[in-house]
Amino acid sequence: MLTAIYTAVGELVGQGADKISFPVIAERAGVNPTTLYRRWPDVNALLEDVAVAALTRDGESVPDTGSLQQDLTEWANIIARDINRPERARYLRAMVAARVDLVANCAITDTRRDQAAEMVRRATERGEKTPTVAQILDHIVAPLYYPVVFALPLDQDHAERLVRDVLALAR
Amino acid sequence: MLTAIYTAVGELVGQGADKISFPVIAERAGVNPTTLYRRWPDVNALLEDVAVAALTRDGESVPDTGSLQQDLTEWANIIARDINRPERARYLRAMVAARVDLVANCAITDTRRDQAAEMVRRATERGEKTPTVAQILDHIVAPLYYPVVFALPLDQDHAERLVRDVLALAR
DNA sequence: TTCTTAGAGCAAAGATTATTGCTTTTGGAT
DNA sequence: ATCCAAAAGCAATAATCTTTGCTCTAAGAA
Numbered sequence: 001m002l003t004a005i006y007t008a009v010g011e012l013v014g015q016g017a018d019k020i021s022f023p024v025i026a027e028r029a030g031v032n033p034t035t036l037y038r039r040w041p042d043v044n045a046l047l048e049d050v051a052v053a054a055l056t057r058d059g060e061s062v063p064d065t066g067s068l069q070q071d072l073t074e075w076a077n078i079i080a081r082d083i084n085r086p087e088r089a090r091y092l093r094a095m096v097a098a099r100v101d102l103v104a105n106c107a108i109t110d111t112r113r114d115q116a117a118e119m120v121r122r123a124t125e126r127g128e129k130t131p132t133v134a135q136i137l138d139h140i141v142a143p144l145y146y147p148v149v150f151a152l153p154l155d156q157d158h159a160e161r162l163v164r165d166v167l168a169l170a171r
Numbered sequence: 172m173l174t175a176i177y178t179a180v181g182e183l184v185g186q187g188a189d190k191i192s193f194p195v196i197a198e199r200a201g202v203n204p205t206t207l208y209r210r211w212p213d214v215n216a217l218l219e220d221v222a223v224a225a226l227t228r229d230g231e232s233v234p235d236t237g238s239l240q241q242d243l244t245e246w247a248n249i250i251a252r253d254i255n256r257p258e259r260a261r262y263l264r265a266m267v268a269a270r271v272d273l274v275a276n277c278a279i280t281d282t283r284r285d286q287a288a289e290m291v292r293r294a295t296e297r298g299e300k301t302p303t304v305a306q307i308l309d310h311i312v313a314p315l316y317y318p319v320v321f322a323l324p325l326d327q328d329h330a331e332r333l334v335r336d337v338l339a340l341a342r
Numbered sequence: 343t344t345c346t347t348a349g350a351g352c353a354a355a356g357a358t359t360a361t362t363g364c365t366t367t368t369g370g371a372t
Numbered sequence: 373a374t375c376c377a378a379a380a381g382c383a384a385t386a387a388t389c390t391t392t393g394c395t396c397t398a399a400g401a402a
Contacts, residue, residue: 001380018215023359032381037360039379044189096267096320109323135336138314146313149267149320152280165306169336172350194389203351208390210349 004029005036009050013094014087020047051095062115068123068130069167075115076140076159083148092149112141129170139166175200176207180221184265185258191218222266233286239294239301240338246286247311247330254319263320283312300341310337 008029012020020043026033040046063074082088116136123130131139140162147154179200183191191214197204211217234245253259287307294301302310311333318325 018213019358021359033359034361034382035380042189093267096264109321134332138333139310139336142317143309143313145317145321150280150316161305162309165310165340169339190388192389204389205352205391206350 001031005031005046006050006053009046010054010087013047013050013090016090022046047094051091054091062118064119064122066126068119068128068170069163071119071123072136072140072163072166073160075119076144076163079112079141080144080154080159083145084154089148089151092145093151096149109137113137116141131166131169131171135166135169139169172202176202176217177221177224180217181225181258184218184221184261187257187261193217218265222262225262226266233289235290235293237297239290239299239341240334242290242294243307243311243334243337244331246290247315247334250283250312251315251325251330254316255325260319260322263316264322267320280308284308287312302337302340302342306337306340310340 005025008025009020011028012025017024022036022043023033025043025046026036036046040049063071063078065071065074083092113133116133120130120133120136140159143162144159146152147158176196179196180191182199183196188195193207193214194204196214196217197207207217211220234242234249236242236245254263284304287304291301291304291307311330314333315330317323318329
């Protein structure tokens with residue numbers, strides 16, 4: 001039931017459907033539209049729920065290679081690969097469209113911040129100089145998301161360049 | 172006629188209306204819905220046109236203070252102030268929603284790149300060491316847009332910190 | 343001035359979406 | 373097994389959006 005609905009939404013978002021309405025979702029999920037109208041205040045709310053579910057399932061473990069540079073590089077590449085997948089990119093845009101503040105805060109930013117903090121903590125323990133968590137978010141995460149959100153052409157080695165830059169800020 | 176339509180759209184977007192349809196726009200603009208249906212393929216197309224018009228009219232001149240640091244600081248603050256205005260933020264999100272690749276490329280990125288290039292050029296002529304244009308886009312522009320797009324809380328002095336960081340990359 | 347034509351309005355019809363009262367199913371507790 | 377309550381389905385209705393043929397207006401050309 002619920003998973004059928006989530007799946008339906010995921011498929012619609014994934015294939016870039018531009019007419020995502022309750023009736024459309026309901027038909028694809030094999031449920032009655034009324035169910036959706038009764039359970040969610042509007043389509044955006046449902047979209048939000050699905051987005052949270054889709055974006056928080058990060059089995060992604062934080063890289064732990066023994067060097068901050070490698071950790072960040074692997075991490076940045078994981079993020080880059082993830083958000084550049086077409087359907088993932090559409091999720092992001094759909095969320096932005098829906099002004100899904102909650103998702104933005106919880107699922108994306110918080111997770112990324114925690115992961116960055118973890119890597120910095122380990123590096124500090126090893127005695128490495130590190131940039132701040134805020135710097136990592138500003139200078140790695142943001143530049144990775146920016147082109148995806150705005151549908152700009154992605155360039156190779158972006159992640160590597162960002163890591164190199166941010167490491168120059170290590171104190 | 173056209174300006175009435177654009178104005179109507181602008182007002183609706185500006186006040187965060189979530190039901191932006193041709194009939195609604197038409198009524199506010201005092202035109203017949205048919206006109207809109209016949210002239211634009213769908214609402215997003217109209218939104219795109221309006222967004223282009225709204226975002227390309229940058230009378231913004233590039234700062235020229237005699238120092239790259241000051242140029243970048245003023246520039247970053249101009250950008251930050253601009254895109255953090257609520258209705259401007261909504262435009263951005265609306266554009267992202269509409270997958271307005273064209274707008275993203277032309278109006279935003281290209282303009283910003285040109286402006287950055289101009290400041291770098293001047294600084295280089297003065298003999299200053301500078302970061303690359305790509306670095307400025309990655310480490311100043313992207314981090315400024317990121318929180319706006321994702322509706323994250325904005326923090327004071329963000330622009331200043333970004334400029335300080337990016338200048339550490341100057342070569 | 344008259345003709346031409348692109349664009350805008352009007353109105354009717356069709357399609358889709360949203361709401362609501364009521365019935366039916368389902369899963370768990372007794 | 374039976375009962376209960378929450379959730380889902382159903383169907384009728386309303387509201388909104390979309391399409392289409394036709395008419396009317398206005399700006400430029402002959």
